[in-house]
Amino acid sequence: MDNFRLVVITGMSGAGKTQVVRAMEDLGYFCVDNLPPTLIPKFAELCVQSAGRVSKIALVVDIRGGEFFDTLVQVLEDLETQGFMYEILFLEASDETLIRRYKESRRRHPMAPFGRVSEGISRERERLEHIRGRATHIIDTSDLATAQLKEKITALFAGERESDRMTVTVVSFGFKYGIPLDADMVFDVRFLPNPFYVESLRRKSGKETDVSDYIGKWPITHQFLDKLGGLIDFLVPNYVKEGKGQLIIAVGCTGGLHRSVFVAEKIYEGLKKKGYRVGVEHRDIKHNVLEV
Template sequence: MDDVRLVIITGMSGAGKTQVVRTMEDLGYFCVDNLPPMLIPKFAELCTQSAGRVNKVGLVVDIRGREFFDTLIQALEDLEKQGYRYEMLFLEASDETLIRRYKETRRRHPMAPHGRIIEGISREREKIDHVRGRATQIIDTSELSTAKLREKITGLFTSEHEQQRMNITVVSFGFKYGIPLDADMVFDVRFLPNPFYVESLRRKSGAVAEVGEYIWKWPITQQFMEQVSGFVDFLVPNYIKEGKSQLIIAIGCTGGMHRSVFVAGKIYEGLKNKGYKVNVDHRDIKHNVLEAPVEG
């Protein structure tokens, strides 16, 4: 199973397994929650037969499985006998932290549905202590924020190459048609010189060379591009480090025809030249083709 990365996620209830699963799904892992341990070897076999379609897997196995959880060690031994490699991530937290989290969410502890939370925590620690010794990674989430836990998981379960594969989309748009709802950051370029007022350029988009030359010749455009490029160059690596899987950069002008198209293209080229996985989408050019040209 060298071509499949299998991560078994377990640990204390309330220690952050749900957040780990969400992060790993964003990283491209196929995750299954609360899988009976006896099914793990069969699931591993199915993954190896998927012809590479399933090559990163996260399986959550914890005390919710009740009596099934007791078979986890046997399932792991069966995996090893069959030659499958796996990693085990064990999440834990202090009693104080777990109690606080249960009180905040008003949930019952699975080991003490009708009793005190601390009693459930104590029983669970005793029950899963033997599993902890098999973990390849142990994370204490007591002092970790959601963002820090996400960053830690991203670092552990993606290669350096994979961490550089955040999907970036640069979108040009016209404020006339509304700001893209999924934008992570928005730049308003309506202050740049407008080709709309040059008769020979009015009906041509910002993707046309002569329109781009007109916009670029002004010092304010060059100064802006220097500033925004530095800003984006600073942000993107930090978003990747934080574990963000998708980034939408929106560039807006009045109609989405000239200035936003040109600037979006320049940002796209800069990111592409740095090796990022990036796409460009000129959202509102179609409006300007179907209608009379609007100020852009």
């Protein structure tokens, strides 16, 4: 169970458990919402027996479970007896914040379905007091935007180097075939010198040495790569910090055979040297269509 991680998410209704679950899913956690506490030990045992296929679990357990919730403390003590390590993430917010969120969503508080929201909040705080005292992590979401909450969750539960938190894919493409729909950033490199006009290079791709040598020999290419490298060095760490799980960088030329392939390879090599999880795809190189 060395690589097994179990996180129990609980806390005040309206404090952001839904956003936390989404962030945990982005980090590769197997998430289950509103699991009865009595089922936790068996569920954890099944995950351990999955031979590593399910090694990171996040379980949401809160007062929606009614009487079942009151067994949570005993269940956690039983887990410890069985040798399971776990963490408790407790989410809370001020009364004013919770009341505002309930009014905005027009939902009823689970502990005051026919009464005032403030009464439900008071009852819930009292009921959660004991489990809050056992919490490993407590996050007050009163003044946190969704992105800030995600950043905190990533810092606590990613369990990876910062550069491993996000996967980067660099895609070369031809504008004549359309821009990749899932691209986060698109760079148009049709201003670079075009190997199409060199007969010996026309049918080769930007991955081949003589083509890359041709594109790379021009001063404008060096200037562009320097500026592009600086921009990417600035942007990528900030995307990681924001909690983004995947980044698609698209580079396009006319046909997707020469210049876009060359630049995409340069971006890939630069990110790989910096330790990012990065891959490169040449979407339209298979067409082998001559650029116009």
